Amino acid sequence: xxxxxxSGQIEFSERREKLTLFMQNKLGMFGLLLVLxxxxxxxxxxxxxxHDPFQMDIPNRMSGPTAAHWAGTDQLGRDTYSRVLxxxxxxxxxxxxxxxxxLSIGLILxxxxxxxxRWLDNxxxxxxxxxxxxxxxxxxxxxxxxxxxxxxxxxxxxxVTTIPGYARLARTSTLALKNTEFILAERSLGxxxxxxxxxxxxxxxxxPLLILAAMDVPVVVTIEAGLSFLGLGxxxxxxxxxxxLNEGYxxxxxxxxxxxxxxxxxxxxxxxxxxxxxxxxxxxxxKLRKGH
Amino acid sequence: xxxxxxxxxxxxxxxxxxxxxxLFSMLHMIPGDPISIALGPRATxxxxxxxxxxxxxxxxxxxxxLIFIGNVLQGDLGEDVFSGRAVTQTLAEQxxxxxxxxxxxxxxxxLIGIPLGCFSAIRPNTWIDRVTGILSVGTIxxxxxxxxxxxxxxxxxxxxxxxxxxxxxxxxxxxxLRHLILPAFAVGLGWVGYLARMVRxxxxxxxxxxxxxxxxxxxxxxxxxxxxxALKVAVxxxxxxxxxxxxxxxxxxVFAEIIFARPGIGKVIYDMVLARNFPVxxxxxxxxxxxxxxxxxxxxxxxxxxxxxxxxxL
Numbered sequence: 001x002x003x004x005x006x007s008g009q010i011e012f013s014e015r016r017e018k019l020t021l022f023m024q025n026k027l028g029m030f031g032l033l034l035v036l037x038x039x040x041x042x043x044x045x046x047x048x049x050x051h052d053p054f055q056m057d058i059p060n061r062m063s064g065p066t067a068a069h070w071a072g073t074d075q076l077g078r079d080t081y082s083r084v085l086x087x088x089x090x091x092x093x094x095x096x097x098x099x100x101x102x103l104s105i106g107l108i109l110x111x112x113x114x115x116x117x118r119w120l121d122n123x124x125x126x127x128x129x130x131x132x133x134x135x136x137x138x139x140x141x142x143x144x145x146x147x148x149x150x151x152x153x154x155x156x157x158x159x160v161t162t163i164p165g166y167a168r169l170a171r172t173s174t175l176a177l178k179n180t181e182f183i184l185a186e187r188s189l190g191x192x193x194x195x196x197x198x199x200x201x202x203x204x205x206x207x208p209l210l211i212l213a214a215m216d217v218p219v220v221v222t223i224e225a226g227l228s229f230l231g232l233g234x235x236x237x238x239x240x241x242x243x244x245l246n247e248g249y250x251x252x253x254x255x256x257x258x259x260x261x262x263x264x265x266x267x268x269x270x271x272x273x274x275x276x277x278x279x280x281x282x283x284x285x286x287k288l289r290k291g292h
Numbered sequence: 293x294x295x296x297x298x299x300x301x302x303x304x305x306x307x308x309x310x311x312x313x314x315l316f317s318m319l320h321m322i323p324g325d326p327i328s329i330a331l332g333p334r335a336t337x338x339x340x341x342x343x344x345x346x347x348x349x350x351x352x353x354x355x356x357x358l359i360f361i362g363n364v365l366q367g368d369l370g371e372d373v374f375s376g377r378a379v380t381q382t383l384a385e386q387x388x389x390x391x392x393x394x395x396x397x398x399x400x401x402x403l404i405g406i407p408l409g410c411f412s413a414i415r416p417n418t419w420i421d422r423v424t425g426i427l428s429v430g431t432i433x434x435x436x437x438x439x440x441x442x443x444x445x446x447x448x449x450x451x452x453x454x455x456x457x458x459x460x461x462x463x464x465x466x467x468x469l470r471h472l473i474l475p476a477f478a479v480g481l482g483w484v485g486y487l488a489r490m491v492r493x494x495x496x497x498x499x500x501x502x503x504x505x506x507x508x509x510x511x512x513x514x515x516x517x518x519x520x521x522a523l524k525v526a527v528x529x530x531x532x533x534x535x536x537x538x539x540x541x542x543x544x545x546v547f548a549e550i551i552f553a554r555p556g557i558g559k560v561i562y563d564m565v566l567a568r569n570f571p572v573x574x575x576x577x578x579x580x581x582x583x584x585x586x587x588x589x590x591x592x593x594x595x596x597x598x599x600x601x602x603x604x605x606l
């Protein structure tokens with residue numbers, strides 16, 4: 001039997017090696033920086049903001065960048081820079097809740113499909129394929145037509161449309177694990193399927209899902225911004241990157257600044273999570289590369 | 293081949309049926325009276341009564357569903373709540389605009405994206421490859437509705453080169469083309485990056501295959517090897533990608549149509565959502581999904597026809 005401290009050390013040094021590998025990935029580090037910026041600016045928005053995001057200043061409406069208003073003001077004289085910061089909070093909220101809920105549900109459904117009976121697998125696969133075949137925005141529009149716009153609806157759309165990605169990934173890994181010796185051994189010792197799935201399959205399956213989650217954040221943020229841009233997401237006067245773009249688009253002939261300032265954080269966030277996700281994937285799970 | 297075709301067709305039919313089921317149950321699962329939910333507050337009592345009679349709202353739910361499917365299969369998607377026109381007629385008018393926009397976006401992005409990916413795969417890790425890599429991530433990172441807005445800002449408002457609104461005068465091809473440029477640019481830009489990355493990855497894989505090495509060893513010119521042998525195979529996953537990504541492409545056209553006030557299915561759905569004209573929304577959503585299913589089906593069949601290995605995988 002291997003000395004437990006030694007195997008721990010091997011694992012430790014392997015982890016450190018991967019960390020070094022990750023640190024050497026320049027784009028990945030740049031992505032990490034952008035991601036940290038996204039979190040910091042959203043969480044500490046009240047500290048970084050120079051104005052109340054709802055405070056109107058009609059005489060100074062639709063101004064360009066000035067010393068007082070760093071990114072100019074909108075049609076009601078509200079400070080665009082502060083609104084963008086607060087908009088980041090909406091994006092962060094949707095991304096955090098949306099991604100974690102759909103990852104959890106996708107993980108469970110994927111393991112069930114992979115480990116459960118064949119008919120369940122086929123049924124779930126059919127459901128996933130059907131969901132994937134709905135163009136997201138069209139699905140969202142149909143839902144809004146019936147239920148009216150709200151942030152919760154945006155969240156629901158985000159969760160429903162991203163579950164299949166996680167579930168398929170979890171299913172594939174579960175299928176590969178299903179007949180490995182340690183699972184067979186566990187089963188012959190009489191462990192229940194629930195125990196096997198939670199204690200043995202889940203820890204081995206979750207890694208790639210976390211990487212997918214990092215790459216899904218921009219998708220989720222874009223869906224929120226897109227729906228809010230169409231006036232189908234957050235309701236005014238709440239600031240979201242999408243609603244800033246929406247209001248800015250209406251006054252685009254008077255001032256270009258709101259649509260510029262509302263769009264840049266969207267691009268930076270997408271770039272950040274994409275670079276970070278790809279770097280993580282290349283270091284920790286090069287196999288995933290083929291799937292995308 | 294026939295078995296594959298059969299399975300694939302069945303999957304498509306099931307997807308369309310599920311879509312119908314979802315749309316149908318959405319209407320009935322929401323608390324409240326289905327008539328006022330479907331027709332909105334502005335429908336007249338006559339319209340409401342006609343709708344109730346047509347949907348057989350007094351019958352059991354399952355019976356209603358069968359009637360609904362029957363109507364859809366007969367090409368009857370109901371009537372516009374306000375004008376009373378058949379929804380199918382509206383769709384037939386609007387669909388060509390959406391298809392033209394989607395196809396032209398795909399066309400220009402393939403024209404640039406595929407060669408770009410090919411060049412960077414031939415010279416991996418050179419500066420051309422790096423620049424292409426960063427550019428393609430960059431184009432993917434900007435959502436299509438943002439591209440639309442920024443394109444309007446630059447090309448229509450600042451430079452005044454291109455028009456913003458509408459699809460151009462009917463019968464005036466040049467004017468229509470001028471109105472097509474910006475929307476097609478906005479919808480296609482992200483695809484340039486996608487296609488470049490996809491072609492690069494599969495090119496690199498194909499270039500390391502034995503038969504390419506043999507072709508080289510036989511002394512064939514490298515241009516012949518790359519374009520005649522490698523690219524042919526490397527493009528296959530791209531066709532699948534176009535199939536899968538068509539849903540995203542449709543989402544892009546929805547945004548572009550709304551932003552550029554261009555006629556099309558997306559604009560119809562959006563306007564009718566705001567007007568709470570549910571029969572039209574329902575019909576247009578169904579048409580979009582049917583269109584999507586048909587395109588993925590064609591893409592899959594083309595790939596399986598070109599690459600026999602795929603047939604066994606379903």
